Amino acid sequence: MPESISVGTHVQSAPLMMTRERMRWYCDALETAARQDGQFVIAEPTIHTDDAYAKAQGLPGIIADGMLSTNYISSLLYRHFGVGYLSSGELVTKFIRPVYEDDVVQAHAQVTAVDDEVIALEVWVDTADGQKVTVGTAKAPRTAARGEEAA
Amino acid sequence: MSTGRYVSDLEVGDTLRPVTYEMTPFIVREYCHGVGETAEEFHRPLEPFGQQLVPPTLTHIDKIRLIKENCPEGPGPHARIHYQFHSRHHKLIPVGTRLTARGEVARRYEKKGRTYLVMEITVVEESTGDLVMTYSDTAILNFSPAAS
Numbered sequence: 001m002p003e004s005i006s007v008g009t010h011v012q013s014a015p016l017m018m019t020r021e022r023m024r025w026y027c028d029a030l031e032t033a034a035r036q037d038g039q040f041v042i043a044e045p046t047i048h049t050d051d052a053y054a055k056a057q058g059l060p061g062i063i064a065d066g067m068l069s070t071n072y073i074s075s076l077l078y079r080h081f082g083v084g085y086l087s088s089g090e091l092v093t094k095f096i097r098p099v100y101e102d103d104v105v106q107a108h109a110q111v112t113a114v115d116d117e118v119i120a121l122e123v124w125v126d127t128a129d130g131q132k133v134t135v136g137t138a139k140a141p142r143t144a145a146r147g148e149e150a151a
Numbered sequence: 152m153s154t155g156r157y158v159s160d161l162e163v164g165d166t167l168r169p170v171t172y173e174m175t176p177f178i179v180r181e182y183c184h185g186v187g188e189t190a191e192e193f194h195r196p197l198e199p200f201g202q203q204l205v206p207p208t209l210t211h212i213d214k215i216r217l218i219k220e221n222c223p224e225g226p227g228p229h230a231r232i233h234y235q236f237h238s239r240h241h242k243l244i245p246v247g248t249r250l251t252a253r254g255e256v257a258r259r260y261e262k263k264g265r266t267y268l269v270m271e272i273t274v275v276e277e278s279t280g281d282l283v284m285t286y287s288d289t290a291i292l293n294f295s296p297a298a299s
Contacts, residue, residue, distance in 0.1 A: 022187065029185020033178045034215040047230050057230045066233045067211050071186035074208045078190065083200060083243070086207055092237045136236075 005111060005119055005142075011080045013072055013107040015128065018064045018099050023048050026068050059098070066095035069125040069134035072107035080109070081119065081140035093123065093136035104128040109138065117142050158218055159227025159292045161268060167221040167254040170213075171277055174205065174246050182209050205244035210286045211236065213252035213272050221254075227292065234267065235289035241282045249277040257287070266292040 016022070027043035035041055047054040047063055054062045070093045077085045099105060105125050113120040118139050125134040153160040154167060176195075183193045183206065191197060192204045244250070251274070258269035267289055274284040 016187070025187075026185045029181050030212065030215060033182045033185075033209070034212050034219065036172050036175075036178070038175075038177055047232070053230075067208060067236065068186060070211075070236050071188065071206065071208050074206055075186075075188055075190070078206070083204065086204060086240060087243045088240055089207070090237075090239045091207065092235070094235045095233060 005114055007111055007114060009111040011076060011109050013076045015104050015106045016072065018068070018101065018103045018105055020062070020101050022068065023062060023064050023101070026065055030065075030067075061101055064099040064103075066093070066134060069093065069095070069099065069105065069107070072105065072125060073109065073123045073134070073136070073138070076107045076109055077121070077123070077138055077140060084141040084143060085138075088141050090139040091123070091136065092138070093134050095134055097131065097133040099125075099127070099133050103133075105133065112137075114142065154221040156222060156224045157227035158222045158225070158231055158268070158290075159229070159266075161222070161256045161259070161270075163256050163259050165256040167217045167256075167270075169251050169253045170216045170220050171249055171251045172216065173249050174244060176203055176246055178212075179203060179205050179209065179246060182206070182212065200243075202243070203246045205246060207238050207240045207244070207284065208236070209244070210238055210272070210274060210284045211288070213274055213284075213286060214254070214270060214288050217252060217254040217270075217272065229293040232291045233288070234291050235287075237287040237289075239285045241284060244274075244283050245276065250274050250283065251277045268292055 027049050031041040031043045045053040048065045107125050109121045109123045112122050121138045123136045123138050124132050126132045153162045153165050196203045254272040257271045260267050270288045272286040
């Protein structure tokens with residue numbers, strides 16, 4: 001949790017390995033949540049869950065859904081910038097490289113501008129070798145920053 | 152109007168049939184389990200919030216709902232891959248209330264041999280009409296690694 005917010009403040013998540021299970025759990029949860037009737041769903045084969053399907057699309061194997069990286073960033077923003085991020089924030093993510101099975105990924109957010117009302121951030125997810133796989137920007141209301149609430 | 156079959160059929164100006172649903176605690180918990188979100192306030196109501204919180208990224212399911220409603224035969228002949236997510240949050244998403252998601256196709260364009268489709272989605276409370284979320288989603292309709 002940053003003690004104060006200023007340009008350059010950098011926060012990051014714990015590294016996570018993009019396991020086959022994490023990819024599968026997301027796809028099944030997405031379908032289950034979308035279905036609305038409370039029944040658990042096993043998602044149909046996609047490039048995120050099925051090696052044969054992914055290879056048929058020209059990939060070396062399954063790749064993670066970009067929304068997993070997006071969620072790692074969003075979770076990081078909530079933890080550091082509070083409930084105001086949920087109620088009046090903004091998040092943009094672009095998926096620039098695939099995340100393959102067992103890649104270790106980490107979410108980052110760095111403050112790029114601060115005014116009386118808004119904190120602007122650059123956000124990204126990178127792999128253990130420092131290659132960015134997801135990039136974007138975010139905004140959170142200034143009053144929501146948890147480090148400032150605690151100050 | 153190009154709805155009714157594949158996502159890849161969609162054209163600029165297509166307005167998707169809206170979907171209305173209840174944002175249940177189960178939906179939120181299930182989604183949070185799927186993305187590894189362990190903060191307890193997303194799994195049950197805790198003070199000082201007064202309600203179970205909802206991750207803004209869950210709005211991606213609004214797109215999935217709209218696609219299932221309007222393009223029941225799926226993505227089309229090629230794999231669809233997500234390219235960009237853009238959410239703007241207007242108020243806390245109220246768990247237990249009914250929400251209506253509306254979508255339209257804002258752009259469809261070609262770049263480096265790939266076809267991109269941009270969908271603009273708004274989510275409102277059914278009873279009040281209050282805007283809770285706007286979501287712009289960009290997908291590649293004909294994903295092929297060889298095209299990069």
